[in-house]
Amino acid sequence: MAGTRMFARASRARRSEEAHVMKLSFRLMLAALGACIASACSHLPELPQMPALHGPEATPGLAPRERVRLAVQLLDAGEEDRAEAELRAALEEQPGNGPASRLLEQITSDPRTLLGENARPYNVRAGETMSQLAERFLGDPLLFYALARYNGLDAPNQLAAGQSLMIPHRPGVAIASSPPPAAPTAPAAPALRGSVDSERANQLRLQGLQQLNSGNVDAAINLLRQAQALDSGNPAIQRDLDRALRLQAALASNPG
Structure with a gap:
């Protein structure tokens, strides 16, 4: 019996020692793995920083009046x-710029x-163009974008006949039955026939x-109206004239 008890105690001691060794080995493995991971991470290249996203920037060196003209x-x-x-x-340069405020409001x-x-x-x-319709029905050619x-429509200059x-309806705006007549200009060159009219x-x-x-x-x-008199059905001339009239309206409402 005494021998049996001694053998049992020895077995328990051996198992306890083996368990201790296994725990120690496991801890050493974890430490080695952590060191390996830390070493590997230290050699990873730094990720480049993403540049901040910015919208378009204004053209440098322009006066407020020129900026409004370009914006139109x-x-x-x-x-x-x-x-x-x-x-x-x-x-920002001219807080009281009326055309700039009106145009920006149409965007925002x-x-x-x-x-x-x-x-x-x-x-x-x-x-017909969008600014003509805005002037005729809304009383303000600068409302073309609104x-x-x-x-x-994304681009007002893409307006097409039959569209x-x-x-x-804006209260207080008298709607004309037809587009307003053009302002008097210098007499246009006499109209010729055929392709000469279009060329001139x-x-x-x-x-x-x-x-x-x-x-x-x-x-x-003045020049575009003369061109229109020679080739009244040319949509490119009409678009250019319409753009010039919008610029004139914008600048007239803010002479500074």
Whole structure:
């Protein structure tokens, strides 16, 4: 019996020692694994920082009046983000710039809040533009972009004859039965026949665009109207004239 008890105690002692050795080995393995992971992580290359996302920046060196002029052109082509940058820069330099405020409001506000829910359908006629419709039905040619957004159009200059629009009703605006007549200009060159008319009209259009790009809006309008008189069905001439008239309206309402 005494031998049996001694054997049992020896077995328990051996099992306890084996368990202790196993625990110690397991701890050593965990420590080695942790050191390995730490060493591997220390050699990993640093991840590059993602650059901050910024919207378009305003064109440097422009006066507020020039920024408004550029913004009108950008909105006409549907480049809303760039136009917004120019308008915000104009207002930062000149907080009282009325055209910039009105144009920016058309970008940031719901067009139905600006123009109202009460609207009627209208089919666009050949030669009509968004600013002409805005002036005729809304009383303000600078509302061309709000009217385009009202109808889900990204670029006002893509208006086409036969297109169906919803025209909001603005209280106090008298709607003319036809577009207002053009202001009197210098007599146009006599119309010739055939391709000569189109060729001369294109020459006048190019001259008008040069004047417009140089900031001579009144001279550009005069040349473009002469071109239109020679080739009244040319949509490119009409679009350019419409753009020049919008610029004239914007600059006239804010001469500074």
